[in-house]
Amino acid sequence: MIIVNVAMMQEKVIQLLEENGFTYKEKKGLKLYFQGPNSNLASDAQTAKRLIKQSSFGSALFFNVEEV
Template sequence: MIVINMAMMQDKVIELLNSAEGELTYKFTEKKGIKLFFEVTSGDVDTAAVEAKKLIKAQSWGSALYFNVEAV
């Protein structure tokens, strides 16, 4: 499972990661305040955290966001 801590653009991040295709796939499970929880349905959790951050930063709106991604 990974946790993304972010206050803004949560809906876009959920949509982005749920639709991500490739070796790593994500499934949104829960939202608690500014924390978004995702199950990693395939692949390594630590790698999934790094890739999720890269996916978000690659978006036109993602480079301006303040957030962190944790593997739990």
């Protein structure tokens, strides 16, 4: 499982990652929890980070991705 810490545009982040194979699990404050498409957490975290950065809104966001 990975956690995306992001304050703004949470719905867009959820939609983006779900469109790319991630499964949204829950939200706790600024933390969005996702199950990745692979069993490799490091790969899932890198993929999520890359997808968000490459999106039209990603350059305006302050976020980080953690492995759990």
